[in-house]
Amino acid sequence: MMKLHDLLLQKRPAILEKWFQAALETYPADTSRFLRREKDRFANPVGHAISYGMEGLLDQLFDGNDSAKVSSLLDDIVRIRAVQDFSPSQAIGFIFTLKRIIRDVLQSEIRSGNASAEELFALEARIDSMALASFDIYMGCRETIYELKATQVKNATLKLLERTNLLTEMPEHEPDSNDDSDGK
Amino acid sequence: MSDIPEGTPKPEQLAQIRYKPPRRGWMDKPVELKKGTYCYSARSKFMEYLNLPNAREWNPTEGDWKLPADWKQTILDGMRERLTRFRSFRLFMDICVRCGACADKCHFFIGSGDPKNMPVLRAELLRSVYRNDFTAAGKILGRIAGARELTVDVLKEWYYYFYQCTECRRCSVYCPYGIDTAEITMLGRELLNLVGLNIGWTIEPCANCFRTGNHLGVQPHGFKDSIDFAVDELEEITGVRVEAPINKKGAEILFIAPSADYFASPHYYTLLGYLALFHEIGLDYTWSTYASEGGNFGLFTSHEMIKRLNAKMYAEAKRLGVKWILGGECGHMWRVVHQYMDTMNGPADFLEQPVSPVTGTRFENAKSTKMVHITEFTSDLIKNNKLKLDPSRNDHWRTTFHDSCNPARALGLFEEPRYVIKSVCNNFFEMPPNTIREHTFCCGSGAGLGNDENFEMRMRGGLPRANAVKYVNEKHDVNILLCICAIDKATLPVLMQYWVPGVEVGGIHEMVANALVMKGETKRETDMRGQPLNNAEEKEHV
Numbered sequence: 001m002m003k004l005h006d007l008l009l010q011k012r013p014a015i016l017e018k019w020f021q022a023a024l025e026t027y028p029a030d031t032s033r034f035l036r037r038e039k040d041r042f043a044n045p046v047g048h049a050i051s052y053g054m055e056g057l058l059d060q061l062f063d064g065n066d067s068a069k070v071s072s073l074l075d076d077i078v079r080i081r082a083v084q085d086f087s088p089s090q091a092i093g094f095i096f097t098l099k100r101i102i103r104d105v106l107q108s109e110i111r112s113g114n115a116s117a118e119e120l121f122a123l124e125a126r127i128d129s130m131a132l133a134s135f136d137i138y139m140g141c142r143e144t145i146y147e148l149k150a151t152q153v154k155n156a157t158l159k160l161l162e163r164t165n166l167l168t169e170m171p172e173h174e175p176d177s178n179d180d181s182d183g184k
Numbered sequence: 185m186s187d188i189p190e191g192t193p194k195p196e197q198l199a200q201i202r203y204k205p206p207r208r209g210w211m212d213k214p215v216e217l218k219k220g221t222y223c224y225s226a227r228s229k230f231m232e233y234l235n236l237p238n239a240r241e242w243n244p245t246e247g248d249w250k251l252p253a254d255w256k257q258t259i260l261d262g263m264r265e266r267l268t269r270f271r272s273f274r275l276f277m278d279i280c281v282r283c284g285a286c287a288d289k290c291h292f293f294i295g296s297g298d299p300k301n302m303p304v305l306r307a308e309l310l311r312s313v314y315r316n317d318f319t320a321a322g323k324i325l326g327r328i329a330g331a332r333e334l335t336v337d338v339l340k341e342w343y344y345y346f347y348q349c350t351e352c353r354r355c356s357v358y359c360p361y362g363i364d365t366a367e368i369t370m371l372g373r374e375l376l377n378l379v380g381l382n383i384g385w386t387i388e389p390c391a392n393c394f395r396t397g398n399h400l401g402v403q404p405h406g407f408k409d410s411i412d413f414a415v416d417e418l419e420e421i422t423g424v425r426v427e428a429p430i431n432k433k434g435a436e437i438l439f440i441a442p443s444a445d446y447f448a449s450p451h452y453y454t455l456l457g458y459l460a461l462f463h464e465i466g467l468d469y470t471w472s473t474y475a476s477e478g479g480n481f482g483l484f485t486s487h488e489m490i491k492r493l494n495a496k497m498y499a500e501a502k503r504l505g506v507k508w509i510l511g512g513e514c515g516h517m518w519r520v521v522h523q524y525m526d527t528m529n530g531p532a533d534f535l536e537q538p539v540s541p542v543t544g545t546r547f548e549n550a551k552s553t554k555m556v557h558i559t560e561f562t563s564d565l566i567k568n569n570k571l572k573l574d575p576s577r578n579d580h581w582r583t584t585f586h587d588s589c590n591p592a593r594a595l596g597l598f599e600e601p602r603y604v605i606k607s608v609c610n611n612f613f614e615m616p617p618n619t620i621r622e623h624t625f626c627c628g629s630g631a632g633l634g635n636d637e638n639f640e641m642r643m644r645g646g647l648p649r650a651n652a653v654k655y656v657n658e659k660h661d662v663n664i665l666l667c668i669c670a671i672d673k674a675t676l677p678v679l680m681q682y683w684v685p686g687v688e689v690g691g692i693h694e695m696v697a698n699a700l701v702m703k704g705e706t707k708r709e710t711d712m713r714g715q716p717l718n719n720a721e722e723k724e725h726v
Contacts, residue, residue, distance in 0.1 A: 031297040034288045042616045043288070045651035046297065079683070083643040084297060085218065141682075148678045149639055159447070 002109070004119035008062050011105045016058055018101045023050050023094045026086070049076040061126060067133075074134050082141035092134040099124050210305060211312065211332055215341040217244055220640030223347045223633065226387035231380065233391040234489070238380025244343065249336070255379040256334055260317055262378045266371055267318065273371055276363045277314045280307065286355035286365065291626050292348055295644035303355035303365040306345050310372050313338065343381050346372040348641060350633055351484065351516075352589040352626035369631075374486045382485070386632035389481040393493045398443035398477035404431075407473045410446040418456050421714070423706030426463035428471065431504065435470035436541060438501050441512030442478040442670035450690050451673045453712040454513055457693030457700075461562065464702050465542050465570060469510065475500035478514035479670060484632040491528040494520055497555075498532050508538040509555040513691050515630065515669030518557065519594035526553050543568040557591070559600040559668060559692060566607045572701040575610045577708060577717060581695070582611040584662045586649065586676070587624035588669030598622075601668055604692050608699035613660040619652035627667075629675035642675065643682055650683030657684050664688045666695065 008015070024032035024047075035047035056073040060066060081091040102123070109115040222244055231239035242250045252258065267274045286303040288294065293301035300306065308330070315322030315331035322331030332338065351366035359365075376382070392401035402410070411428045419425050429435060439462070445455040462469055475496045482489030501509055511517060526532075535554035538547040545564045550556045565571050585605055591597040598621050605612050619625050628645025629638075656662040665676060665687055676689040698711045710716055 027297045028299050030287075030299040030302070031293075034293075035297070038288060040618065042619050042648070042652055042655070043294070045294065045647055080295075080647065083640050083647075083682075084295075085221075144682055145639065145643070148681055149636055152636055152678065 002114055004115050004123065005062065007106060007109055007115055008102070008123075012058060012062070014105050015098075015101055016054060018105065019054055019058075019094075019098055020051055022097045022101065023054070026090060026094070046080055049080055053077045057130065061123070061130070070130060071133060071137070074130065075137050078134050078137045079141050082138050083145070088138060092131065092138055095127060095131040095134050099127050210300060210308075211327075214337045215344045217340075217344060221348070221638065222344055222641075223383035223385055223635055224637050226382035226384045230384075230387045230391035231382065234387070234394060236380065236382065236387070237378060240380065242380075244340075249340070249381070251336070251339075251379055255339070258378050259334060259339070259375050262375050263314065263318070266374070267314075270367075270371070272364070272367060276307070276368055277311055277318075279361050280304065280311070280363055281361075283360065285358045285360060286363075289355045289358050290349075291352070291354065291628055291648045292350075292641070292645045295628070295647035296641070300341075300345055301348060303349075306349060307363070307365055307368045309338070309342055309345055310368060310375075339376075339379075339381070342372055343376055346376065347383055347633060348645075350589070350626045350628065350630035350645065352630060353593045354589070354623070354626065357593065357622050370483075370487075373484065377486050383632055383635075385635040386481045386484045389479070390485055390489055390493060393477055393479075393481065396476075397472075397474040397496055399479060399481070400443060400447065402443065402447070402476065404473035407446070407471075407476050411471060414446065414452070414455050414459060418459050421456070421710060421712060422460065422702055422708065424460070424463065424702050424704055426459050428459055429469065430471045431473055432470035433503075434505050436468040436507050437470070438475065438504055438506040438509045439469050439471055439512065440475050440478050440497060440509060440517075442514040442517065443476055444479075444670040444674060445512060448670075448674060450677070450688070450694070450713075451513075451670055453694035453697070454673075454691030456712045457691065457695075457697035458512060458558070460697045460700055460702060461571075461693065464700060465565065468541065470504060470506065472500040472504060478512055478517035480517060480520045481632060483516050483520055487524075490520055490524055494525055495529050497521075497525065498529050498535075501532065501554075502534050507536045508550070509535070510538075510558060510561060511555055512558050513668040513670070513673075513693060515588040515590040515671055517590075518597070519590040521553055521555050522595050525555070540564055542570050557595065557597060557600070559597065559604055562693070562696060563600040563603045563607075566604065573608055573699045574701050575608050575699050577698045577711065578609040578695050579611070580711070580715070580717070581609060581664045581690075582613065582660060582662045583609050583664050583666050583695070584613050584615055584653065584656045584660075585620070586615075586627070586653075586665050586667040586672060587620050587622075588667050588672050589624060589626050589630060591668055592624050593622055597668075601666075601692055605666060605695060608695045611660075613656050613662055615652040615656050619648065625649040625652065627669075627672045627675050627679065629679075630669075630671050634671055634675045643679065646675075646679040647683065649676075650679050653680065653687055654684045657687055662687065664690050666690055666692055668692055 024035050027035060035044060038044035038047060041048035053073045053076050057070065060070050078092060103110065106115050225242050225244055228239040228241050238252050240250050282304055284304060290301055290303050312330055312332045313334045315329055316333055321329040346369050349369040351369050353364060353366045356362065356364040356366065389399035392399055395401060396403055408430055411430060415426055415428050441458065444451040480490060480493045482493040497509065511521065532554045538550045538554060538556045540561065543564055547556045547560065583605060585601060587598065614620060625648040626645065627649060629642045633642065653665055663686065665680065667673060667676065667689065668691065673689055673691060680687045680689060694712050708717060
C-alpha cells in the first residue's frame with residue numbers, strides 16, 4: 001500500500017486542475033473563460049486569488065500545518081465570494097468540493113485498497129476544518145460589511161445633528177476641575 | 185408534517201446543488217434586481233424641482249414601475265433624436281465588431297463576474313434595440329441580426345446595468361475603434377430619464393445644486409460657517425491665521441472646489457491645505473457661495489443637466505469680476521470643465537488666459553476654458569521654488585497615488601500630481617503599471633453609484649483597485665492612498681476597510697499642508713488630521 005501522502009503528491013496536478021475548474025464553474029461560462037485565461041494578477045484578481053489560493057491550500061493540506069497561512073489563503077478567496085452573487089453555501093462550497101475531487105482522482109487506488117481509509121479519513125477531517133475556518137471568515141466579511149454600512153449611517157446622522165447645533169461636544173477636560181472642591 | 189406542501193424538495197434533494205449556471209443566451213435572461221447591487225429611485229420632490237418628466241414615488245423592486253402610457257414611443261423618439269444629434273452615438277451603435285478587447289477591462293466585470301458588465305454587452309443592451317428599430321438588417325432579420333424589441337423587461341435591464349457603470353472610461357482605452365462606453369451609458373441614462381427612471385443619488389444632488397449651488401443644499405451662511413471653522417482649525421494646527429475671502433468682488437482668481445471638501449472627511453484636510461497654500465503665496469482669490477460645488481451630477485443624468493448645473497461657474501466668475509478660475513481636487517468636475525464647459529456655457533471671453541501671479545507661468549492648456557487644475561498650479565509653484573517645504577513632516581505616511589478616472593482619462597493629468605506628492609512626501613510607491621495612469625482602476629462608486637444601497641456592487645467594482653493597493657501595502661507598507669477626487673475620498677475609505685484594512689485615504693493638498701513651512705508658524709505638533717508628529721527633524725524651522 002502506498003502512503004496517501006505520496007499518492008496525493010503524485011496526483012496533485014490533477015487534483016488542483018479539477019478543483020480550480022470546479023470553482024470556475026460557479027461563474028457564468030463567459031466569466032470562467034476569462035478567469036482561467038488571464039494570468040496577470042492585477043488584471044484578474046479573482047482568478048488569481050482562486051488559483052494561487054488553491055495551490056497554497058493544497059500545499060498546506062498535504063505538507064504544511066500553518067493555520068495562519070491557511071486562514072490568509074482562505075481569506076483571499078472567501079472575501080471575494082462574500083460580496084459576489086453567491087449564497088453563503090455557494091460562497092464556501094468550493095472547500096467541500098475538494099473531498100469529492102480527491103476521491104474521484106484516487107478512485108482506482110481507493111477501490112484496490114491502495115489508499116489507506118484511515119489516512120483518507122484524516123485528510124477529509126482536515127478539509128472539514130478548512131470549511132469551518134471558511135465559515136468564520138465568511139461571517140467576518142459579512143459582519144464587516146454590516147458594520148461599515150451602519151457606521152456610514154451613524155456618521156451621517158451625527159454630522160446632521162452637529163450641523164444643526166443639536167449636539168455640543170463634551171470638552172476633553174474641564175480646566176481646574178481637580179481644584180473644584182465643592183464636590184463633583 | 186402534513187403542513188409541508190406537495191413538491192417541497194426533500195433534504196437530500198436540497199443537498200444536490202448544481203453550482204454550474206445554466207447556459208442561456210443573454211437576451212433570454214430577465215434582469216433580477218438583487219439587494220446590494222441596484223440603486224434606489226429618485227424622490228418625486230427632487231424630480232419636480234428640476235421639472236423632470238414622470239415625477240412620482242416608485243420602487244424598482246416592485247413589478248409596476250409606473251411608466252407613462254407612451255413610454256415606448258418616448259424612448260424610441262428619444263433615441264432617434266439623439267442618433268441625429270450625436271454623430272458619436274450612431275457611430276458607436278454601428279461600428280462595434282464585438283472583438284472583445286473591452287470585455288475584461290471593466291472593474292465591475294472583473295469584480296462581479298457578471299458578463300452583462302462587460303462593456304461590449306452593456307452597450308449591446310442598447311444596441312439590440314437600435315438594430316431592431318433603426319437598421320434594415322435588424323428589422324428584417326430580427327434576433328439573427330442581434331435585434332430585440334424594446335419591452336418593459338429590457339427597460340429594467342437598462343436601469344440595472346446603466347447604473348452599474350461608473351462612466352470611468354477604462355474600457356474605451358482598449359477599444360480599437362475608440363468607442364466610449366461611458367458615452368453609451370450617458371445616453372442610456374438620458375433615455376431612461378425621459379420616462380422618469382432616475383436614481384436618488386444623482387437627482388437629489390442635482391436638485392440641491394440647482395437650488396443652492398452645491399450637493400448638500402448648503403446655503404451661503406452655512407458655507408461661510410464651514411470655511412470659518414476651517415480657518416480656526418488651521419490656526420490651531422499652524423499658529424497662522426489665514427484669510428479666506430468669500431464672494432469678494434474684483435479678486436484675481438475664483439476658486440471652486442467640491443463641496444465635500446468643506447463638510448466631509450478626509451476631504452476636509454485637503455481644504456486646510458488649500459487655505460494654507462493660498463495664504464502662504466498671498467493669492468488674491470475668492471470663494472463663491474453659489475459656485476460652491478465643483479461636482480456636477482448632471483454628467484450622470486443628461487447633457488441638459490450638465491449645462492444647467494455647470495452654468496454657475498462662468499456666471500459667478502463674471503459676477504465677481506475675476507480674471508480666471510482655479511479648480512480644486514475634484515474628479516468628474518474636470519471632465520465637465522475640459523470637455524463640455526467651453527461649448528456649453530462658453531466662450532468665457534470676459535476672462536483672461538490664466539497666468540500664475542506668483543511665477544508668471546501662462547497655462548496654455550487652459551487658454552480656452554480659463555480654468556486651471558490645482559495640481560498644475562501647485563506643481564508650477566514648486567518647480568519655481570516658491571514654496572518652502574519640509575517633506576519629513578509626512579514621514580509617517582507611506583504613500584501611493586490612485587489616478588482618479590476623470591483627471592487621468594478625461595484630462596490627461598498624470599505627472600503633476602506625482603510631482604507634487606514626490607516634492608512633499610519622502611515615501612512614494614507606485615502601484616503596478618496596468619492599474620495606474622490611463623489604465624487606472626475606478627473606485628467603483630462614481631457616476632452616482634456611491635450610495636449605501638449599492639454597497640455590494642461597490643465592493644465588487646472596487647476590487648481591482650483595492651487589489652493593487654493591497655500589493656503595495658504588503659510590499660512597501662503603504663499606509664495612505666492619495667487621490668484628487670471627492671468621490672474617491674468619500675468611497676475609498678470603506679473600500680480599504682473591507683479589502684485592505686489599515687490603509688487610509690487622503691488628498692494631495694493635505695500632504696502639501698503638512699509639508700508647507702509657513703511664515704510665522706508655531707512649532708508643528710500635529711499633522712492636518714491632528715495626529716502627533718515626531719518633531720525631531722523639525723527643529724530647524726521653528
